[in-house]
């Protein structure tokens with residue numbers, strides 16, 4: 490029987506990624522990370538789309554070479570349709586449509602947030618249905634009920650900033666480069682959570698992080714007025730405190746959702762699931778509450794095309810294809 494080989498494209502934010510998947514197995518997962526945003530404290534959309542344009546063809550070539558296949562071996566082209574930055578999505582979607590047309594292959598559109606959840610099926614152990622997935626990225630914070638590969642429901646999400654944004658915006662206040670999440674994670678390991686911040690009061694399964702940012706800003710201003718070197722002298726403890734606060738908020742809501750819906754299969758996904766504190770907290774909660782926990786390998790946490798390929802593989806099996814009229818969607822619920 491002929492093997493099913495998919496090429497997947499991810500360009501929703503600031504990483505250009507191409508993956509090849511053959512019969513459910515990842516053969517390559519190449520990511521071109523954009524350095525241009527580092528000094529700006531966040532992604533600059535115009536710079537991101539330009540960098541995608543430059544990166545996409547070399548990354549496709551690299552993914553094909555690493556997978557040891559040629560274009561002739563491909564059976565379908567998959568691409569992130571949204572949610573994401575419009576200019577970034579346009580580059581991936583336009584390339585995917587042209588590539589599919591030129592090679593006479595079917596096109597598969599993928600929801601980026603659904604793909605973050607399905608990153609769990611890139612490598613065993615696979616979560617059993619139904620499970621809950623806390624999807625935490627730079628743009629989203631969601632608790633998702635996953636009933637099947639393509640059957641998901643958002644139980645709760647953020648009403649303002651995402652968890653990743655809370656890390657990145659705090660980093661900006663502390664003078665750290667973007668993305669600050671991994672930097673705060675590293676510094677937090679050497680500090681102690683000695684400072685406390687106010688947790689938001691929102692709906693049972695809702696999140697809010699914009700108040701936390703303001704709270705941190707006011708705290709820093711007050712401390713700097715007393716001691717201008719406060720940040721420099723306390724950076725590791727500040728990072729540990731902020732990280733602990735964000736993790737507590739996330740885990741509190743996740744455990745409410747688990748008990749409310751009587752689910753003991755619990756997963757995390759998205760860029761913030763790379764955070765060492767969150768990974769450890771999930772395990773601790775799991776041991777205490779009898780959960781079976783699932784944490785993706787690091788390469789499948791932050792944006793990557795392997796997760797797009799996995800999602801596309803399930804859509805391919807169900808014959809869910811798109812035509813050439815498909816256009817990006819910047820906001821797209823799963």
Ligand code: KG4
Pocket residue numbers: 502625626627628629652653654656657668669670671674759760761762763764765790791792
């Ligand atoms: O999923 P992702 O790569 O892109 C989006 O879809 O947004 O997530 C990026 C976010 C950024 O906010 C980044 O700071 C955060 O994930 N992040 C982390 C860590 N690694 C990435 N946050 C905390 N700790 C980390 N180790």
Ligand code: ZN
Pocket residue numbers: 601605626627759760791792
């Ligand atoms: Zn993402």
